[in-house]
Amino acid sequence: MTGYLSDVAALARKDLVVELRTRDTVPAMLLFIVAALVVFHFALPEGSSRLAAGGMLWIALLFTALLALVRAFVGEREEGTLDGLLLAPCDRSAIWLGKTLSVLAFLLFAEAVALPAFALFYEPLTWELVAGVALANVGIATVGTLLGAMAAATRARELLLPLLFLPVALPLVIGGVGATLADEPGRYLAFLALYDLIFAILSWASFEYVVTE
Amino acid sequence: MSTSLRNNGAALLSLAAAALLVAGISLALFWAPEDVDQGILQKIFYVHVPVALTAYAAFGWGAWKALRLLWKGGDRYDLESYTAVHMGVIFGVLTLVTGSIWAKASWGHWWVWSERQLTLFLILFLFYSAYFMLRYSTDPGPRRARTSAVYALFGVALIPVSFLAIRLAEGLIHPVVFTRDGPQMDGAMFLTFCVCLAGMLALGGGLYLLELAGKRADASLQELRERLT
Numbered sequence: 124m125t126g127y128l129s130d131v132a133a134l135a136r137k138d139l140v141v142e143l144r145t146r147d148t149v150p151a152m153l154l155f156i157v158a159a160l161v162v163f164h165f166a167l168p169e170g171s172s173r174l175a176a177g178g179m180l181w182i183a184l185l186f187t188a189l190l191a192l193v194r195a196f197v198g199e200r201e202e203g204t205l206d207g208l209l210l211a212p213c214d215r216s217a218i219w220l221g222k223t224l225s226v227l228a229f230l231l232f233a234e235a236v237a238l239p240a241f242a243l244f245y246e247p248l249t250w251e252l253v254a255g256v257a258l259a260n261v262g263i264a265t266v267g268t269l270l271g272a273m274a275a276a277t278r279a280r281e282l283l284l285p286l287l288f289l290p291v292a293l294p295l296v297i298g299g300v301g302a303t304l305a306d307e308p309g310r311y312l313a314f315l316a317l318y319d320l321i322f323a324i325l326s327w328a329s330f331e332y333v334v335t336e
Numbered sequence: 337m338s339t340s341l342r343n344n345g346a347a348l349l350s351l352a353a354a355a356l357l358v359a360g361i362s363l364a365l366f367w368a369p370e371d372v373d374q375g376i377l378q379k380i381f382y383v384h385v386p387v388a389l390t391a392y393a394a395f396g397w398g399a400w401k402a403l404r405l406l407w408k409g410g411d412r413y414d415l416e417s418y419t420a421v422h423m424g425v426i427f428g429v430l431t432l433v434t435g436s437i438w439a440k441a442s443w444g445h446w447w448v449w450s451e452r453q454l455t456l457f458l459i460l461f462l463f464y465s466a467y468f469m470l471r472y473s474t475d476p477g478p479r480r481a482r483t484s485a486v487y488a489l490f491g492v493a494l495i496p497v498s499f500l501a502i503r504l505a506e507g508l509i510h511p512v513v514f515t516r517d518g519p520q521m522d523g524a525m526f527l528t529f530c531v532c533l534a535g536m537l538a539l540g541g542g543l544y545l546l547e548l549a550g551k552r553a554d555a556s557l558q559e560l561r562e563r564l565t
Contacts, residue, residue: 266490273483277473287470287487290463291494294501301505314504318497325493332406332482 130213134221138195139228148194152187152233157240159183164244176245177252177303181296183237184256185263185289191229192267193284195222196275205275209334219268219330227264234260251312255302258315259295262322266291269326272333294318346549349542356535363528377441382529384434386536387427388453392495394424394540395460399492402485414481415555417488418471419548423540425464431457452502459498463491 142148163179199205208218234256242248267288274284295318301311364382371378398420405413435454440446449455467487474480521529 269486273470273487276479276483277470278475279469279473283466283469283473286466290459290466291490293459294494294497297501297505310504314500317500321493321497322490325490329406329486329489332486335482336479 127214127217130217131220134218135224138225148191149229149232152190153236155190156183156187156233156237160240160244173246174304178300180241181299185292187233188230188263189285191226192271193281195226196271197280200275215331216327223264223268226268227260230260251308252303254312255299259299261319262295265323265326269330346542346545349538353535353539353542356531356538360532360535363531368525368528380434380438382532384438386533388431389533390536390540391424391427391431394420394427395491398488402488405485415551417485419544421464421467421488423544428457428461455502456498463494
């Protein structure tokens with residue numbers, strides 16, 4: 124078990140070190156989400172309610188996450204790193220978990236800027252919103268990493284990932300928007316946790332089938 | 337021998353489907369009592385709901401075959417899973433169309449977001465359309481078979497999760513016929529519904545076997561051609 128965890132930690136650290144050196148993904152995510160929030164200001168008519176702003180935030184988060192997910196495996200494929208990882212003497216699901224953790228770290232980074240920006244431009248943050256985002260992050264990273272690996276193996280690559288990801292991520296949006304806006308956010312937060320659990324187990328169990336030749 | 341048996345299965349199921357559907361529709365039109373609220377409009381229930389349940393059955397069957405593929409391996413499960421999902425999408429589109437007609441007739445709008453089942457089918461339609469994109473964008477081989485299988489398995493997890501999400505989010509406009517206390521309709525209606533459901537399932541099964549035979553023939557033809565060249 125400790126061997127498994129240290130494999131996961133090493134794989135996640137590898138992604139973070141690569142990102143620190145190249146600075147490919149996170150700056151792009153930050154710029155994208157702030158730009159999206161600015162665009163939404165002009166897309167929402169004057170006097171729109173806080174309900175509309177809350178919904179828009181979730182769209183921005185989802186599309187920003189797509190940027191990270193596309194980058195996560197396309198690079199590995201182009202450079203041939205994935206073949207090396209598959210040859211490494213570790214459990215295949217450790218590759219998925221390592222990748223999921225690094226995507227999660229990127230998302231947290233982007234949100235550390237996006238949520239204060241949202242509070243500045245639109246509405247003050249509530250604890251329900253932050254909890255909803257935190258729970259949704261786990262779902263986005265777990266499912267998205269698996270689907271990203273799937274899409275990276277196809278000819279269409281980055282074109283395919285949004286098509287695969289958005290229908291699966293729809294319950295996350297429903298749960299997230301509900302947690303942000305509903306009067307009883309508890310049910311929605313519980314739903315998000317349930318989603319995370321189900322899809323984390325599924326993705327963990329099926330990753331090996333997706334990456335092996 | 338085995339091929340002819342399978343074709344016989346398709347023929348038998350098609351005959352059963354024809355007989356049951358004719359019987360079911362006649363029962364629905366001439367025997368089952370009219371609904372107090374909706375009148376004749378409610379008759380579309382005998383088509384809409386069986387079509388929807390057949391679509392679920394096809395998706396479930398596809399996921400079951402996908403699970404077998406991942407568990408045991410073997411090319412035939414890939415084709416079977418693919419064909420089942422294919423059938424599921426066809427019946428899913430039919431569900432969207434009949435549901436839309438029902439919504440227009442009873443509420444005056446072609447599309448009502450608060451109709452939970454229809455919204456769910458829209459999500460599933462998007463999800464399984466991406467399944468085809470995934471398949472056509474990957475070269476044939478064991479990897480494509482496994483990737484498609486994993487995606488088909490995600491589908492059956494997505495159905496209850498999305499349903500729960502939509503139920504959390506929406507009000508209650510859709511008439512809820514099946515509750516925890518059993519079906520809320522009288523005996524004649526329920527019997528008619530069961531005949532229609534059996535007919536639709538037989539139709540789905542027959543189409544599935546026919547399509548499978550066609551796809552298998554296609555695959556063997558391809559193989560023969562490759563051997564000749």
